[in-house]
Amino acid sequence: xxxxxxxPQEYSAYLSQHPRRYFYNQSPKILAFDRAxxxxxxxxxxxxGQDLQAACKxxxxxxxxxxxxxQLNWLPLSPEDLDLMPDLLEAxxxxxxxQKNVLHLSLSPLCLxxxxxxxxxxxxxxxxxxxxxxxxxxxxxRQEKDFYQNTGLQPHYIFVKDLRGQSEEEVLASLDSKVRxxxxxxxxxxxxxRKLQPEEADVFNQAxxxxxxxxxxxxxxxxxxxPAIIQAAGDTVRYLAICLRVEDSLELNxxxxxxxxxxxxxxxxxxxxxxxxxxxxxxxxxxxxxxxxRLQELAxxxxxxxELILGVSQFALSPSDYICFQTAIFSEFVDLSPAYYxxxxxxxxxxxxxADYYNLFAVSDPVEPEDDxxxxxxxKQFNGQVEEYVGTxxxxxxxxxxxxxxxxxxxxxNRLQP
Numbered sequence: 001x002x003x004x005x006x007x008p009q010e011y012s013a014y015l016s017q018h019p020r021r022y023f024y025n026q027s028p029k030i031l032a033f034d035r036a037x038x039x040x041x042x043x044x045x046x047x048x049g050q051d052l053q054a055a056c057k058x059x060x061x062x063x064x065x066x067x068x069x070x071q072l073n074w075l076p077l078s079p080e081d082l083d084l085m086p087d088l089l090e091a092x093x094x095x096x097x098x099q100k101n102v103l104h105l106s107l108s109p110l111c112l113x114x115x116x117x118x119x120x121x122x123x124x125x126x127x128x129x130x131x132x133x134x135x136x137x138x139x140x141x142r143q144e145k146d147f148y149q150n151t152g153l154q155p156h157y158i159f160v161k162d163l164r165g166q167s168e169e170e171v172l173a174s175l176d177s178k179v180r181x182x183x184x185x186x187x188x189x190x191x192x193x194r195k196l197q198p199e200e201a202d203v204f205n206q207a208x209x210x211x212x213x214x215x216x217x218x219x220x221x222x223x224x225x226x227p228a229i230i231q232a233a234g235d236t237v238r239y240l241a242i243c244l245r246v247e248d249s250l251e252l253n254x255x256x257x258x259x260x261x262x263x264x265x266x267x268x269x270x271x272x273x274x275x276x277x278x279x280x281x282x283x284x285x286x287x288x289x290x291x292x293x294r295l296q297e298l299a300x301x302x303x304x305x306x307e308l309i310l311g312v313s314q315f316a317l318s319p320s321d322y323i324c325f326q327t328a329i330f331s332e333f334v335d336l337s338p339a340y341y342x343x344x345x346x347x348x349x350x351x352x353x354x355a356d357y358y359n360l361f362a363v364s365d366p367v368e369p370e371d372d373x374x375x376x377x378x379x380k381q382f383n384g385q386v387e388e389y390v391g392t393x394x395x396x397x398x399x400x401x402x403x404x405x406x407x408x409x410x411x412x413x414n415r416l417q418p
Contacts (some may be wrong), residue, residue, distance in 0.1 A: 001046055001047065001048055001053065001084075001087045001088065001090070001091040002046075002047050002091060003044050003045070003046055003047075003091045003092055003094070003095035004044065004045055004047060005042055005043065005044055005045075006043050006044060006045040006052075006055060007043070008028040008031065008043060010043070010045065010052075010055075011028050011043040011045075011055050011057070012028050014045070014052060014055040015028075015055075018076060019319075020076055021110060021318075021320045021321070021356070022074045022110055022318060022319075022320070023073070023074065023110065023316070023318050023321060023323065024236055024237065024316035024317060024318045024321075024323065025057075025073050025074070025316075026056065026057050026073060026074040026318075027236055027318060028043065028057075029234065029236045030233075030234070030236045030237060032232040032234070033229065033232045033233050033234065033236065033237055034059070035232070036226075036228045036229045036231070036232035036233075037229060039059050039060070039061070040059070040060040041057060041058065041059050041060070042057070042058045042060070043055065043056075043057050043058075044056060044057075044058055044092075044095070046084075046087075046088055046091055046092075053084060053088075054075070054076050054081070054084070054088060055076070056072055056074055056075055056076065057072075057073075057074070058070050058071070058072055059071045059072070059073070060100070060102070061152075068100065068101055068102045068103060068104075069102065069103070069104040069105075069106070070096055070100070070102045070104070070105050070106075071105075071106050071107075071108075071152070072092075072105070072106070072107045072108070073108050073110075073154070074108070074109070074110045075088070075107060075109045075110075082127070082130055082131070082134065085131075085134040086134065086137070086138065089134075089135075089138045089140075090138070092105070093105065093138075093395075093397055096397060097397050102397060103396065103397050103398035104394065104395070104396055104397060104398070105394065105395050105397055106143075106152075106392055106393065106394040106395075107135075107140070107392070107393050107394075108153070108154035108389075108391070108392045108393075109131060109390055109393075110389070111125075111127060111128065111131055111389065111390045112125045112127075112128065112387055112388065112389060112390070113125060113128040113388040113389060113390050113391075114128070114388045115385050115386070115387055115388070116157075116366045116367075116385060116386040116388065117385050119366045119367050128390050131390055132390070135393045138395070139395055140393040140394060140395045141393065141394055141395070142390075142391050142392070142393050143391060143392045143393070143394060147362050148221065148362070148364070151220075151221060151223070152392075153391070153392045154389055154390075154391055154392045155361065155362035155363075155389065156365070156388060156389060156391060157362065157363050157364065157365060157366065157386050157387070157388055157389075158359060158360075158361055158362060158363070158386070158387045158389065159359075159360040159361070159362075159363045159376070159379040159380075159382075159384055159385075159386055159387075160321070160357045160358065160359045160360065160384050160385060160386075160387055161347075161357065161358040161359075161360070161382050161383065161384035161385075162356070162357060162384065162385065163350060163351055163355055163356060163357060163358055164356050166351070167351070168347075168348050168351045168352070171347060171351055171358075172344070172347065172348075174383050175381070175382055175383060176380075176381040176382070176383060178381055179340060179343075179381045179382060182337040182340035182341075183337070183340045183341060183343075183344040185336075185337050185340075186336060186337040186338060186340055186341030186344070187341065187344075188252070188253075188256060188288070188291060189244060189249055189252075189291060189295070189336050189337075189341075190244065190245075190248055190249035190251075190252040190253075191242060191243065191244050191249075191310070191336075191338060191341045192242075192243045192244070192245075193240055193241070193242055193243070193341070193342055193345045193346075194240070194241055194243060195238060195239065195240060195241070196230060196239040196240060196241045196312065197230070198227035198228070198230040198231040199227060200230075200241065200309075201225050201226050201227045201229070201230055201239075203241070203309055203312065204224075204225055204230075204239055204312045204314075205222075205224045205225065207309075207311060207312045207328035207329070207330060208222045208223075208224065208312070208326060208328045209222065209224075210328070210330065210331070211328040211329070211331075214331055215374075222326070223314065223325065223326060225239060225314075235317070236316065236317055236318075237314070237315070237316045237317075238314070238315045238316075238317070239312065239313075239314055240312060240313045240314070240315065240342065241309045241311075241312055242309070242310045242311045242312070242313070242329075242338040242339075242341060242342050243307050243308065243309055243310065244298075244307070244308045244310055244333075244336070244338075245305070245306070245307045245308070246295055246298050246299045246302065246303070246304045246305075246306070246308070247299075247304040247305050249295050250292065250295050250296075250299070250304070253288060253291055253292045253295060256288050257285065257288050257289075257292075260281050260284050260285055260288065261285075263281055264278060264281045264282075267281070294335070294336070308333070309330075310329060310330060310333040310336060310338040311327065311328055311329035311330060311333065311338045311339060311342070312326075312327070312328055313326065313327040313328075313339075313342055314326045314327075315346065317353075317355075319355075320355060320356040320357060321355060321356065321357045321358075321359040322346060322349070322350040322353075322355045322357070322358050322359060323359040323361055324343070324346070324358075324359065324360050324361060325361055327339055327342065343382070346358070358382070358384070360379045360382065360384070363375060363376045363379060363386060364376055366386045
C-alpha cells in the first residue's frame with residue numbers, strides 16, 4: 001500500500017462516497033481556518049495500485065524544525081476496515097519518515113470505546129479492543145493524560161444529544177424542564193444571536209479569560225482567537241455573540257404586558273378555571289415587571305441604545321455534529337440565562353439542518369467526575385449521553401534515544417523563550 005498526497009477535491013469526493021461520522025477538523029472546507037492558526041495541513045490517500053482504499057487529513061504541528069510532529073484526528077475505521085489497519089499504519093509511517101521527515105506521529109481515531117446513558121448504564125463497543133491491539137502491535141502507546149491536561153489529545157468523554165429521527169418539538173420537549181424554562185425566560189428578554197465580527201476577537205478572548213479566572217481553571221485550556229482566525233473561519237467554525245439591546249427589550253416587555261392584560265380582559269373570571277387563569281396571568285405580570293426592572297438597571301448602567309454582548313460561544317459544524325466547543329457568559333449577565341437561549345437557537349438549527357448529534361463536547365469521567373462536575377451537571381440537563389472514545393495513540397518514528405534527546409532540546413527551547 002502506498003500513500004500519496006491528494007487534492008481537496010479528491011478528498012471531498014472520498015468523503016461523499018464513504019459517509020461516516022467525522023468532526024469538523026477533517027473537513028476540506030477549513031483549510032483557510034487551519035492556515036490562519038499557523039498549521040500545515042495535507043490530504044493523503046492510501047492506494048492499493050490505483051484504487052483509493054482510505055483518505056484522511058494530516059496536520060503537521062509547529063515544532064522544532066528537526067523534530068516534526070504529525071497529528072491525525074480521524075481515520076476511517078469500521079469493522080470491515082480493521083484488517084487494513086496494519087498496512088495503513090505501515091504505509092503512513094513510511095511516508096512520514098521518508099518523505100516528510102516527521103519523527104513523531106499521534107492519531108486520535110473517531111471510534112467509540114463505549115456509551116454511558118447513565119453513570120451505571122454503560123454499553124461497551126468491542127471494536128475498541130481490536131483497535132487497541134492493532135496500534136499496540138505497531139508500537140503505538142495510548143496516551144494516559146486527559147484532554148484537560150493537554151488539549152492536543154482526544155477528549156476521553158464527550159457529551160452528545162442524539163437528534164436522529166426527531167422533530168424540533170420532540171427535541172425541545174426532551175430537554176430537562178429547567179432548560180426549557182431558562183430558554184423561555186431568555187426569549188422574553190429579547191436576546192439575539194449573531195456572528196462575531198473579526199474586529200471583535202478581543203471580546204471573545206476577554207469573555208473566556210474572565211470566565212477562567214472566575215472559576216479558577218487554567219487559561220491554557222482556552223482556545224483564544226484573532227481577527228484573522230475569525231475571518232478565516234467561514235461557516236464551518238462559528239464565533240457567536242449572545243446580544244441584547246435594552247431599547248428593543250423594553251419594547252418587547254411592553255408588548256408582553258399588553259398581551260397578558262388583553263388575555264386577562266378576555267378571560268371569564270366567574271368560573272373556577274377562569275379564576276385560575278387570572279391568577280396565572282397575574283404571576284406572569286409580576287415576572288414581566290421584574291424583567292422590566294432588570295432591563296432598566298441595564299439601561300442605567302449601559303444606556304438604552306447600546307448593544308450588550310452577554311456572552312460568546314464557539315461552534316464547529318460537520319455533516320453529523322453541531323459541536324459547542326466553548327461558551328463564556330459575562331458574570332454580570334448570568335441571571336438573564338443567555339447560555340440557555342443560545343443552546344435553544346442552535347438546537348433548532350441543528351434539527352433543521354439534519355444534524356445527527358448536538359455535541360456539547362468534553363466532560364470528565366461520568367463515574368468519577370473531576371474538577372468540572374458543574375460542567376457535567378450543566379450538560380446533563382440536555383438529557384443526552386456520554387460517548388467514551390478510544391483516545392490518542394502516539395509513536396516515536398525516530399530512534400528512541402534520538403527522540404529523547406530532541407524532546408529535551410524542545411523543552412529547553414520552551415524554557416528559554418520569554
